[in-house]
Amino acid sequence: MFNPEIPDVPSHLFHQSHQNRETLKTDRYRIDLTTSAGRWENWVVKLEFNKLGEGKHGNGFYINIPNSKHDVILTAGHNLVDAPNHFCTQIRIITPLAEIPVSNNNLRVCERYKVEPNENNAIYDYGVILLDRDRKAPRRGFGFNLMLGLAASREGRKEGDVLQNRALSVSGYKPQDSPQNSKPTNLPRRAEGSCVKANSYQLMYSAKTEEGMSGGPVWLGFRGVETVVAVHNYGAEDSGEGNRGSRLNLDLLTTIFGFDDLKLGWTNVSLQYLGSPAYSMHLHLYSPSSTAPGKIAPEGRVRVGKPGRLETWFDVLPVSAPPDEKDSEGCYAFRLHDVEPARWLGWDANGRKVTLVSRFDARCEVKLLHVVIQPGKPFAIRAQLKANEWVEVRMGMALLDENDLEALEADPESYEDTSEILFEPISKEKVGLWFFRLL
Structure with missing residues (x-):
C-alpha cells in the first residue's frame, strides 16, 4: 500500500483524516474508494488564445485555495504571455456550452517569467486566471499540500525526495479535443508515468504528453485525495529525462498567494x-x-x-x-x-x-x-x-x-x-x- 509519509516525519504526526492507512481503501491511483471516480475531470479546463497572431491551445486547472474570494485556475505562463510584459490575446476558456473570454485584468503571471518568457525560465513558467466566485457555490479544484513541494533535506538525502519515483498523472485536453465535442473527446485525457527526477523547483516525469497540453495538472493521490504537485509546461529537455513541470513548492505558492486580488495569508x-x-x-x-x-x-x-x-x-x-x-x-x-x-x-x-x-x-x-x-x-x-x-x-x-x-x-x-x-x-x-x- 502507498505510504504518504515524508521520510523524516513520524507517522503519528500525519492527520488521520488525510492519511492513507490500512483503514483507508484506495483504488490503483491511491484515491479513496468513496470518492467519485473521474471527478478531477471537472477541474481541468481547455484554453484557446492567440499567440503572436497564431491560434494556440492550452490547459489549466482549478485549485482549491481556502478563503479565496476568487476561483483560481492555475496554468502555464506561456499560455498567458507571448512577449516580455505582453499578454496573449483573445484568451478564452472553452466549456461544453460556451466560450468564456478572459480579461487581462484577471491574469497574473510569475514576474520572473513575465519579463523574460522563454524556456530558460521554465521553472517560473506559471500563472493564474482569477474568476469571480459565487460564494454560494461549492468549492471546486484539486487539493494541494506544501509537504509534497519540499525537496529532500540534506539530512534526508539517503531516503530521497518524497516524489522521486512516485507514480504521477498528467491531465489535459489535446489540441484536437474539446469539451464541446461529442464523446470521448469531451473529457480531458490522463497520462500516467513515474517521477524520474525531483528538483526543488521542477519535476520530470515519464507520463506522455504532447504540444497543447501545457498548463495541465501533474498530480497524484495523497492522503486519499487528488492532489496537484506541479504545472505541466514543457517536454523533455534531454533524452530520457522526462517531461517537465513547475513544482508547487513554497516559492510558487507564496508567489500565487501574493498576487494582487488574492493576497492570501x-x-x-x-x-x-x-x-x-x-x-x-x-x-x-x-x-x-x-x-x-x-x-x-x-x-x-x-x-x-x-x-x-x-x-x-x-x-x-x-x-x-x-x-x-x-x-x-x-x-x-x-x-x-x-x-x-x-x-x-x-x-x-x-x-x-x-x-x-x-x-x-x-x-x-x-x-x-x-x-x-x-x-x-x-x-x-x-x-x-x-x-x-x-x-x-x-x-x-x-x-x-x-x-x-x-x-x-x-x-x-x-x-x-x-x-x-x-x-x-x-x-x-x-x-x-x-x-x-x-x-
Missing part, C-alpha cells in the same frame, strides 16, 4: 489572544539565533503585558487543502518572519506545547476557523490531537500572581511569560479568541 503579524480585558496576551518565541546548535528548539510562551514587548512576528499562509471542500478544511502554517532558514511553528497537542521546527511537517498544519483576510478579527485555532480528533488552542495566565501583575502596570514594555498554552476539547459554543496584529 498575512505577513509580519503578531499572534494575539483575547483572554483578558485588562492585559494583552500574545505568543512569544525566542529567536533561533539564541539557541545553540544541537539544543532543543525553543518553546512558545504566553507573553502577558500592557501590552508588553512584542518581539515575535509571523508570516501565515495556507499550506494544504483537500479538493472540493469548504474553507474550514484548509490548513495554515506559521513561520517566523524574516528568518532564514525558515523556522515553523509546530503545534504539539499531545505534548501540550508549541515549538519551533526547522522543517515543515504535519505538526505545522492548523485550522483557522472563522478567519478572514484582515487583521483584528477573532478566529479559532485547532490542532490535531490524534486520529480525526482536533482540539482548540487557547491561552491562560492563571499562573501569574498579584505581584506579577502589579509589575506590569508601571511600564508598557514590561511583561511576564507563562507556559499556559492550552489544548482543550472543542466547545459547542462558537469560540474565536485569536487575532492578528500588524507590525
Whole structure:
C-alpha cells in the first residue's frame, strides 16, 4: 500500500483524516474508494488564445485555495504571455456550452517569467486566471499540500525526495479535443508515468504528453485525495529525462498567494489572544539565533503585558487543502518572519506545547476557523490531537500572581511569560479568541 509519509516525519504526526492507512481503501491511483471516480475531470479546463497572431491551445486547472474570494485556475505562463510584459490575446476558456473570454485584468503571471518568457525560465513558467466566485457555490479544484513541494533535506538525502519515483498523472485536453465535442473527446485525457527526477523547483516525469497540453495538472493521490504537485509546461529537455513541470513548492505558492486580488495569508503579524480585558496576551518565541546548535528548539510562551514587548512576528499562509471542500478544511502554517532558514511553528497537542521546527511537517498544519483576510478579527485555532480528533488552542495566565501583575502596570514594555498554552476539547459554543496584529 502507498505510504504518504515524508521520510523524516513520524507517522503519528500525519492527520488521520488525510492519511492513507490500512483503514483507508484506495483504488490503483491511491484515491479513496468513496470518492467519485473521474471527478478531477471537472477541474481541468481547455484554453484557446492567440499567440503572436497564431491560434494556440492550452490547459489549466482549478485549485482549491481556502478563503479565496476568487476561483483560481492555475496554468502555464506561456499560455498567458507571448512577449516580455505582453499578454496573449483573445484568451478564452472553452466549456461544453460556451466560450468564456478572459480579461487581462484577471491574469497574473510569475514576474520572473513575465519579463523574460522563454524556456530558460521554465521553472517560473506559471500563472493564474482569477474568476469571480459565487460564494454560494461549492468549492471546486484539486487539493494541494506544501509537504509534497519540499525537496529532500540534506539530512534526508539517503531516503530521497518524497516524489522521486512516485507514480504521477498528467491531465489535459489535446489540441484536437474539446469539451464541446461529442464523446470521448469531451473529457480531458490522463497520462500516467513515474517521477524520474525531483528538483526543488521542477519535476520530470515519464507520463506522455504532447504540444497543447501545457498548463495541465501533474498530480497524484495523497492522503486519499487528488492532489496537484506541479504545472505541466514543457517536454523533455534531454533524452530520457522526462517531461517537465513547475513544482508547487513554497516559492510558487507564496508567489500565487501574493498576487494582487488574492493576497492570501498575512505577513509580519503578531499572534494575539483575547483572554483578558485588562492585559494583552500574545505568543512569544525566542529567536533561533539564541539557541545553540544541537539544543532543543525553543518553546512558545504566553507573553502577558500592557501590552508588553512584542518581539515575535509571523508570516501565515495556507499550506494544504483537500479538493472540493469548504474553507474550514484548509490548513495554515506559521513561520517566523524574516528568518532564514525558515523556522515553523509546530503545534504539539499531545505534548501540550508549541515549538519551533526547522522543517515543515504535519505538526505545522492548523485550522483557522472563522478567519478572514484582515487583521483584528477573532478566529479559532485547532490542532490535531490524534486520529480525526482536533482540539482548540487557547491561552491562560492563571499562573501569574498579584505581584506579577502589579509589575506590569508601571511600564508598557514590561511583561511576564507563562507556559499556559492550552489544548482543550472543542466547545459547542462558537469560540474565536485569536487575532492578528500588524507590525
